[in-house]
Amino acid sequence: MSYTNEDYLPSFEELTVPEIQLTSAVLQAGAHQYGKYCDDTNKEFMLCISETKDPRKCLSEGKEVTKCGFEFFGKVKRDCHEEFTKYWKCVDVSGTTMELKGCREFQSIFDNCIKEKLGQDRPPLGYFSKIRVHESKRPKPPPLPHPLPDALPEPPSLDKAPEPNMHPYNPQL
Amino acid sequence: MASRTFKQDMPPKGGFGPIEWTKGVPKPKWSGYKQFSVFTGFTLASWAIWYRGELVRRREMLEMREARIAVYPLIEAERHRLYLMHCRKNRDEENELMKNHPGWITGTLYGKRPYHNVRGRFIDQSCESFYAHNKPKDMTDNTDSKFYHDLWK
Numbered sequence: 001m002s003y004t005n006e007d008y009l010p011s012f013e014e015l016t017v018p019e020i021q022l023t024s025a026v027l028q029a030g031a032h033q034y035g036k037y038c039d040d041t042n043k044e045f046m047l048c049i050s051e052t053k054d055p056r057k058c059l060s061e062g063k064e065v066t067k068c069g070f071e072f073f074g075k076v077k078r079d080c081h082e083e084f085t086k087y088w089k090c091v092d093v094s095g096t097t098m099e100l101k102g103c104r105e106f107q108s109i110f111d112n113c114i115k116e117k118l119g120q121d122r123p124p125l126g127y128f129s130k131i132r133v134h135e136s137k138r139p140k141p142p143p144l145p146h147p148l149p150d151a152l153p154e155p156p157s158l159d160k161a162p163e164p165n166m167h168p169y170n171p172q173l
Numbered sequence: 174m175a176s177r178t179f180k181q182d183m184p185p186k187g188g189f190g191p192i193e194w195t196k197g198v199p200k201p202k203w204s205g206y207k208q209f210s211v212f213t214g215f216t217l218a219s220w221a222i223w224y225r226g227e228l229v230r231r232r233e234m235l236e237m238r239e240a241r242i243a244v245y246p247l248i249e250a251e252r253h254r255l256y257l258m259h260c261r262k263n264r265d266e267e268n269e270l271m272k273n274h275p276g277w278i279t280g281t282l283y284g285k286r287p288y289h290n291v292r293g294r295f296i297d298q299s300c301e302s303f304y305a306h307n308k309p310k311d312m313t314d315n316t317d318s319k320f321y322h323d324l325w326k
Contacts, residue, residue: 001267001287001305002260002298004280009261015254020247027244035243042246054295055253062250069247100240101233125232128239144292 010059020069025092028100030076030084033114036123038068043134052141080113259303266306 003009027034035042045065048058055062076084087106094102111122203211264279271277278284288296304312 001280001282002296002302003264004278004286005264005268007280009264010257012258012261015258015261017254019251027247028240031240031243034247035239038246042243045246045250049249049253052295055257056295058253059257062253065246065250097237099233100236125235125239128242129235144294146292 008056010056014059017063017066018070020066020073022073023092025098026073026088028098029088029091029103029110030073032123032128033076033111033120034069034072035128036120037072037118038065040134041065041068043132044136044138047134047136048138057141075118076114079117080110083110083113086110260298263303263306270306 041061041064045058045061048061049055052058083106087103087110090103090106091098091100094100100107114120114122201208267279271279276283280286287302288298290296300312300316304315
């Protein structure tokens with residue numbers, strides 16, 4: 001009961017894109033390298049979301065994010081399949097929260113492979129937690145118009161107001 | 174029956190000793206200064222060991238948090254698409270359900286919109302509205318879990 005037929009809601013065709021079918025251990029294991037690889041795309045998407053607060057207006061950015069994810073994990077699968085599989089299988093069984101601290105040996109092998117094939121270093125600790133400035137080509141969306149009702153008529157001026165009646169018993173007043 | 178000689182009960186030779194009227198407090202092995210300094214030293218050493226581990230633990234927590242931050246846009250993009258898809262399904266369902274009801278306009282309660290939205294912002298609708306065409310259990314399953322349907326958390 002929230003959207004009328006006139007409200008814009010994207011159609012199913014616009015919303016249907018191939019989604020990444022990866023389990024949580026894979027995402028957890030590849031998170032840092034993925035975040036570095038798709039840094040600009042991700043920041044663009046998050047900036048759009050925080051500026052507009054409207055998922056309808058950030059669909060194209062979101063699709064770019066998913067596309068970039070496909071690109072990164074496709075490259076990993078092509079170039080570092082064996083190293084990455086060992087790594088995420090270790091992460092999968094290293095505790096309830098999939099801690100990365102138990103898999104440093106596999107992690108360094110995977111990072112070396114990424115460095116060799118994709119030419120990308122592992123981001124230093126604190127890279128994603130820092131405040132990062134993003135230069136976006138998209139102009140900042142202006143605030144939405146706020147139509148207000150017509151102003152009330154002005155009250156009559158006191159100068160033109162008629163003199164009040166004199167006091168009925170004391171005419172000097 | 175042997176003859177018993179009478180013996181008077183008398184104090185020991187030299188008399189009784191002095192009466193002990195003070196409280197018997199054992200003498201401490203360590204003096205107070207030494208006890209306190211040992212306590213302080215031990216506490217400081219324990220704190221230093223704990224703090225070294227704490228720094229390591231903080232680094233590990235930061236690493237885990239960063240992994241989540243890095244993947245967040247990927248999951249968020251997919252989640253927004255699913256959310257909008259569900260909104261669309263809800264609207265189609267309402268059109269279909271209320272088509273024979275006279276005076277009903279989709280998205281309104283007999284012509285009155287439920288949300289005050291002059292600026293045309295995106296409506297973050299209520300949970301009950303979002304799951305209006307689902308089973309009640311679908312809503313409680315989602316609201317009870319951490320993957321809450323709410324867009325902005």
